[in-house]
Amino acid sequence: MKIATLRSLGFIIAVIAALSPLVSWLGLPSAAMAQGPGMRVLGVSQQDLTGDGRPDLTVIDCSFYTDHDRVLVYDGASDMQASDDWSVATDFLNDTWVFDAGADGRAKLIIQFSTTTDGVQADIYDDEDGDGQVSYVVRAGRAMVTESSHPILRITAAPNWTRPDGSLNYNFRMVQYGPLLTQESSSLSPFLKRGSKPVFERLFVDADNDGVPEYYLYRLLAETPKSQGLERASILSNEGRARPRPSPAAIFWPLLGRDSDDSHQNYFATAPTIDYDWGLARIRDAGSAGYPVESGFHINSLRYMQPHVRYVPDFENTMAYYDLAGDHDTYPELHIRHRYYEADDLYGEKVWPAVNEVRYSWSQTGQPGLYWDYKLGLVGRRLITSTVAFGDFPVAIVPYAELPRWVTGNTWDFATFVAREGKGYSSSEGIYEWAPIENKDQDIVRADGMASTGADSLSALAYVQGLTPDAPRDKFAFMRDGFRGEYSFKYGIQPYLYFSPIDRKLHLLNAERGVWNIDGNAEVRYASLSGRYIDQWTYTQRIAGPQAITITRQLNAAGTHLLYSGGDEVVIREAGAVPSLFETLPPTNHTEWQVLGAKLGVSGGTFGPGDFKEMMRQFAGPEMTVSHARLRDYRPAAGNGFRFALELQPGFGVSGASLLDLTGVGPGTYVFTYDGSFSLQPLTTPKLSLKLVARPARGTDLLVDSPLLVQIEAANSGSADARGLKLIVTTHQGQATETEISRQTVDVLAGAPARATLSWSPAAAGSAELRARLEGPDGAVVAQVLQQVNVAAGRSDAERTLLTVSTAEGWHLPALLLLLVLPFVTGLIVRAALNSSPWKA
Amino acid sequence: MATMERERRKNAYWELPARTEIAALLVVALLIASYSMLRYGGLWGEADTNVFSAASWAALETGRLAEGPEQAVYPNGYGYQAVATFLANIAGLTVPAMQLYGSALLMVWIVVPAWLLYREFIGSKPGATLATAILLVQPELLFPVLRGTHEKFTRGLILLCLYLLVRSLHSRHRPSRFAALVLAYYLAIFALISFNNLLATSFIMVVGLALGLSWLVFHGNRSAFPSMPPAIRRLSYTLLVSIVLTFLFIFYAYTPARHDLLVLWSFGDQLAAWFSGIGGTEKVTSIHPYTAVDTGWVSLPVYFTLSLANWLLLLGSGAIWLWQSIAWMRPRKALGDEATSADENNPGPLRVWLWRGTSWLRRSERESDLLLWAFYGAFAFQVIVSIALDVSGALTSNLQHRAFPSFTMLAAPVAGKWLAEQMPWQAVGGRLAQAALWMGIAVLGVLSVLKSTNEPLLSNKWLFYLPGEVAAIEWAADTLSQRALWSGFDERMATSIGIRYGIDPRKVRLTMSMVDAGVRDFLVSDVIRRQSLRLSMPLPVEGDSLITYDNGQAQIQHRRPRTPFQR
Structure with a gap:
């Protein structure tokens, strides 16, 4: 061939290539754009079925499911062009595409394209009657579906399937007229009946037409029983403006065919597609795949969504993800899950005016993948008043950009904090453990060495519903291996964390207690005895074997001293360790994340979890060691003081500074109290006494129809604390048997009386006996008090x-x-x- | 002769026209109804009355009997709602007025079918009057018919159906009257079905049982009852047609009846319900009868005294019936062969008295005697089965309390007939006995009225309320929206509110639960305080509760919040 000819040919090819987008923009019959890498076209032939000299049928031999499949494209508007290029011969405007996977003469899928007044439409028919094919007939060169009078899916787009640049037009609507395969095994299945009534709608929106969708909106249209909490609406929002890539598995039409890798991507990483099961000739799924997203959020709600009506999503009001690291590595570093129910929500906890349960998980170390380092669990009662519009749907959510500050800027009723100390686990939804209210399957608790899934959340539910004044502390008794958790029910503050200079860890400010499950056999338990900061660490290790051994160590941090007890020794160091190196809210943006990361990097410690001596020795100061001794019952005392019991075993030794004056002190147990200086007294058994006062709740007379207030004070004049006692109050009136009116567990500390107030309504007039008693752990009565009261008749029953x-x-x-x-x-x-x-x- | 003449004139003096007797009985019923109305001045509430109030409200507001799942529907029948709607439209009667006042006054009508039926059974006006008076002093009958439920209509319709049935049997030789009575019977039975299909079904089962009993006796004494075969045939046709009408009603005319039947119960429950006439809503509001006796009255002796009329009727009629049964089981003497040996042998006065007292056993029996005997036996059997079911706890309903009123409707004529015909009132002792009887019935009437109105001095189940309590609940409905209010130890206030005001229960939920931890507001009134004393149950309020409302008669106390989540 002559060079000039080659040049001309090349020029022509270049012109055609350059003009093909222009052809699309002009709205000329849209050539099929998609041809996935897995699909091969083996040959194209055409037939004139009507004898008018124009092709009516284009047969494409190809491979998209088996090695040899066939697609029959029937002309819908007498505009089929003669060509051996399927993209020229066919269109997605008015042709009917019949997919014969396996080329066995049986249609597995039929898509009927047509145009509407403002755009294009695709009616998709799959196997409704279960005979493995989609029935159709050909009349006068036109294919007509006989399988069903209604498609299973109808997709409409305006103005066309693709944009001028050939990319997918993300303004389209999918309406479903029956269940898809994946829905048939879901709880929605009984309600998604095939027929002419739409059951599901999906909207895909690119409002600014820049080829990047802003959001997808899914909503259930089928009627369902109100009493059932079903997922009825979802919204996925592309805050990160991710540009979805076309499906590499597209089969001719860009919306048909899903790559198996799509589900492992983020949900805006790939274009929405129809996932088709060629073997069953059914649509498996439609819409976007993938989960989650680096920058964006989604909503899953149990309520119906209607246009032009302010919609309050419940359940997962927002599941938001943020690229705190700013690295655009497809993995978010912050995940906020806001579970929300208003008081009148059928499916919620009926908390007034609303209940918020927040899971705020973030990755500080930047470990690749969906690994999280910290999580705050927060509970509040706050109504959402803001609204964000999604087209015709105004939705009540906290705007994405404001959500992190909304969490950190508000106060919360109670909180949990979880930190990953081990290798953790990959999760697309943050750290599940210690959800404040919910009962999550992943919330593994370990009790008596046996792991079991599921934590009892009934007590948490009862607490937030106001049914019980008892906070559900039992729900947070144990923790998963490799995680550390703390909780606080005396909260009411913003979710501050602080960094302890003692153990070099981030902790929850105002935490009450916590536990770090190191490896299933060893744990550290935390306690905040003085209220705001952790000031007691207790390490326990269980060593199994022929003779099981338990090792316990404890570190207490008073304001002026650090006290260690472990093995057979007690170490006291006079050192004023500040309780917190810095306090911080969790990061809400890249800058804060960086700052916190830097602080943690600088401040972190290298000692082992139970290495309390090393923790203590970070702080300079005189130190005293007492060997053959044990420290117990440490607690703060009045002012900045503290007290503890010291057991001195025979042969005990003292070395180091004379912080405690043990001169002349023999073996035994002693109580040391510090209030500027140490004082010593022998430990004496608790001497318990009770006082009881009954007075009318109102007025001055004890009347039968008015409740009485019964105030009880338990005092301990001994030097040893008495813990875990049972305070039982009973009444006895006339011939009736003694009736218990109250039973509670109390600690009666030396020098610190315990008080309880309860009410009692006498059922009859006359003399009554009120009796209060304290019982020890063995059930023996250690103190009791009796009081006779005379109850007047009150209102006459004459x-x-x-x-x-x-x-x-x-x-x-x-x-x-x-x-x-x-x-x-x-x-x-x-x-x-x-x-x-x-x-x- | 002169004595007999004086007696005859005296009897004639006391003999009144039928209309007058009926009118007098209507006056008695009216007095009972009026007392029932005036005792609490309309300020009362009761569970089943509330059920029918809700159904009536719904029918009036929607204009339909079963509009949809949100509407209160009485599943066992629509008759009551239809009557309420009719009275509301014709007379402008509101639902509260009908339930609180009309419910008592409308019971008066049962006197008429009762008297007519008893006259057919007994064969005399005085006997009918006596039996009706005995019926009117039965507290187990008075209580259900005085309240606002279907029973004032259904019990009366049962009497009417029986009257039409027996009357038609007596009118066999007058075809036109017979046809009219048969048609009237089927209309009445359909009316009964439409008020309560389960009670109607139990009545139909009783008809079947009576048929069986009649056939048994007839089979053993054919010669004594020559006119029974047509009666037995008539009962058979009645039974069959009634079953068909019931089927049509349940499965076609009124679909809520079918839903309740199929959804709620097992086959055993259904069988028991058909037998006893217990419906869905009655099922859930009833309590164990023996528990109710023990706790429902200030003492057991008081309970037995107040229900003395029932016990006397039960024992007396039972003895009479048994005696009659034994007599019929023995070999019969031929008609006319009345023994005269006692007279011939000049027996003593006692023997004469016994002879005459039992002479009715040897007289040629009338067809209606057998029918009375058979229906009594059938209703009595129903009571026995109900007692057995109650004792076994097979159903959660108070069956015997439902079956006993129907039993009393047949026991009254058995006793009345015997008292009217067999007691030798002419003897000196008989006059004293007569005086004791009418004075006794008079006193029993008072006791029965006190029992049927749950007189609070004697009963622990109070029905009345104070205006201040309603005012407090209205305040709660506005102020404590979406919350719960403890309104007392029982359903007294909830039912009273529902009947009179229909306050939307969704605004504030009234509860009587003592253990519902979600309840933080408590109604405490003078009545509730007295109840607390009477029942020896402490008020569930805490000593430091806050008084958030007080109108002098009632307070609302609010438990102090202990956590941020408690309001």
Whole structure:
């Protein structure tokens, strides 16, 4: 071939290539754009079925499911072009595409394209009757579906399937007229009946037409019983403006065919597609695949969504993801899950005015993949007043950009904090453990060495519903291996964290207690005895074997001293360790994330979790060691003081500074109290006493129909604390048996009386005996008090007053008269009847 | 002769026209109803009355009997709602007025079918009057018919159906009257079905049982009852047609009846319900009868005294019936062969008295005697089965309390007939006995009225309320929206509110649960305080509760919140 010819040919090819987008933009018959890498076209042939000299049928031999499949494209508007290029011969405007996977003469899928007044439409038919094919007939060169009078899916787009640049137009609508395969095994299945009524709608929106969708909106249209909490609406929002890539598995039409890798991507990473099961000839799924997203959010709600009506999503009101690292590596570093129910929501906890349960998980170390380092669990009662519009759907959510600050800027009723200390696990939804209210399957608790899934959340539910004043502390007794958790029910603050200079860890400010499950055999338990900061660490290790051993160590941080007890020794160091190196809210943006990361990097420690001595020795100060000794019952005392019991075993030794004056002290147990200096006294057993005062709740008289307030004070004049006692209050009145009116567990600390107040409503007038007793762990009564009270009758139950109260005003006399007349009249009638009986004669 | 003449004139003096006797009985019923109305001045509430109030409200507001799942529907029949709607439209009667006042006054009508039926059974006006008076002093009958439920209509319709049935049997030789009575019977039975299909079904089962009993006796004494075969045939046709009408009603005319039947119960429950006439809503509001006796009255002796009329009727009629049964089981003497040996042998007065007292056993029996005997036996059998079911706890309903009123409707004529015909009132002792009887019935009437109105001095189950309590609940409905309010130890206030005001229960939920931890507001009134004393149950309020409302008669106390989640 001559060079000039080649040049001309090349020029022509280049022109065609350059002009093909222009052809699309002009709205000329849209050439099929998609040809996935897995699909091969083996050959194209055409047939004139009507004998008019124009092709009516284009047969494409290809491979998209098996090695040899066939697609029959029937012309829909007499505009089929003669060509051996399927993209020229066919279109997605009015042709009917019949997919014969396996080329066995049986249609597995039929898509009927047509145009509408403002765009294009695709009606998709799959196998409705279960015979493995989609039935159709050909009449006058046109294919007509006989399988069903209604498609299973109808997709409409405006103005065309693709944009001028050939990319997918993300403004389209999918309406479903029956269940898809994946829905048939879901709870929605009974309600998604095939027919002419739409059951599901999916909207894909690119409002600014830049080829990047802003959001997808899914909503259930089928009627379902109100009582069932089903997923009825979802919104996925592309805050990161990710540009979806076309499906590499597209089969001719860009929306048909899903790559198996799509589900492992983020949900805006790939274009929405129809996932088709060629073997069953059914649509498996439609819409976007993938989960989650680096920058964006989604909503899953149990309520129906209607246009133009302010929609309050419940359940997962927002599941938001943020690229805190700013690295655009497709993995988010912050995940916020906001579970939300308003008080009148059928499916919620009925908390007034609403309940918020927040899971705020973030990755600080930047470990690749969906690994999270910290999580805050927060509970509040806050109504959402803001609205974000999604087209015709105004939705009540906290705007994406404001959500992190909304979490960190508000105060919360109670909180949990979880930190990953081990290798953790990959999760697309943050750290599940220690959800404040919910019962999550992943919330593994370990009790008695046996792992079990599921934590009892009934107590948490009852607490947030106000049914019980008892906070669900038992729900947070144990933790998953490799994680550390803390909780606080005395919260009411913003979700501050602080960094402890002692153990070099981030902790929850105002935490009450916590636990770090190191490896299933060893754990560290935390306690905040003085209220705001963790000031007690207890390490326990269980070593299994022929003889099981338990190793325990404890570190207590008073304001001026650090006290260590472990093995057979006690170490006291006089060192004023500040309780917190810095306090911080969790990061809400890249800058804060970086700052926190830097602080943690600088401040982190290298000692082992139970290495309390090393923790203690970070702080300079005189140190005293007492060997053959054990420290217990440490607790803060009045002011900045503290006290503890020290067991000195025979042969105990003292070394180091003389912080405790043990001169002349023999073996035994002693109580040391520090209030500027140490004082010592021998430990004496608890000397418990009770006082009981009963007074009327209102007024001055003890009346039978008014409740009494019973105030009990338990005092301990010994030097040893008495813990875990049972305070039982009973009453005894007349012939009735003794009735228990209260039972609670109390700690009666030396020098710190315990008080309890309860109410009792006497059921009868007269003398009554109130008895309060303290029982030890073995059930023995260690203290009791009796009080006699005289209960006055209160309101009189005299018959006359009851008669007055029970009869309406002014009707006393008439009623009484009737009662007197009645027997008279009755007697008269009976007498007359008896006397006039005909048998008497 | 002169004595007999004086007696005859005296009897004639006391003999009244039928209309007068009926009118007098209507007056008695009216007095009972009026007392029931005036005792609480309309300020009362009761569970089943509330059920029918809700159904009536719904029918009036929607204009339909079963509009949809949100509408309160009485599944066992629509008759009551239809009557309520009719009275509301014709007389402008509101539902509260009908339930609180009309419910008592409308019971008066049962006197008429009762008297007519008893006259057919007994064969005399005085006997009918006596039996009706005995019926009117039965507290187990008075209580259900005085309240706002279907029973004032259904019990009366049962009496009417029986009357039409027996009357038609007596009118066999007058075809036109017979046809009219048969047609009237089927209309009445359909009316009964439409008020309560389960009670109607139990009545139909009783008809079947009576048929069986009649056939048994007839089979053993054919010669004594020559006119029974047509009666037995008539009962058979009645039974069959009634079953068909019931089927049509349940499965075609009124679909809620079918839903309740098929959805709620097992086959055993259904069988028991058909037998006893217990419906869906009655099922859930009833409690164990023996528990109710023990806790429902100030003492057991008081309970037995107030229900003395029932016990006397039960024992007396039972003895009479048994005696009659034994007599019929023995070999019969031929008609006319009345023994005269006692007279011939000049027996003593006691023997004469016994002879005459039992002479009716040897007289040629009338067809209606057998029918009375058979229906009594059938209703009595129903009571026995109900007692057995109650004792076994097979159903959660108070069956015997439902079956006993129907039993009393047949026991009254058995006793009345015997008292009217067999008691030797002419003897000196008989006059004293007569006086004791009419005075006794008079006193029993008072006791029965006190029992049927749950007189609070004697009963622990109070029905009345104070206006201040309603005012407190209205305040709660506005102020404690979407929350729960403890309104007392029982359903007294909830039912009273529902009957009178129909306050939307969704605004504030009234509860009587003592253990519902979600309840933080408590109604405490003078009545509730007295109830607390009477029942020896402490008020569930805490000593430091806050008084958030007080109108002098009632307070609302609010438990202090202990956590941020408690309001």
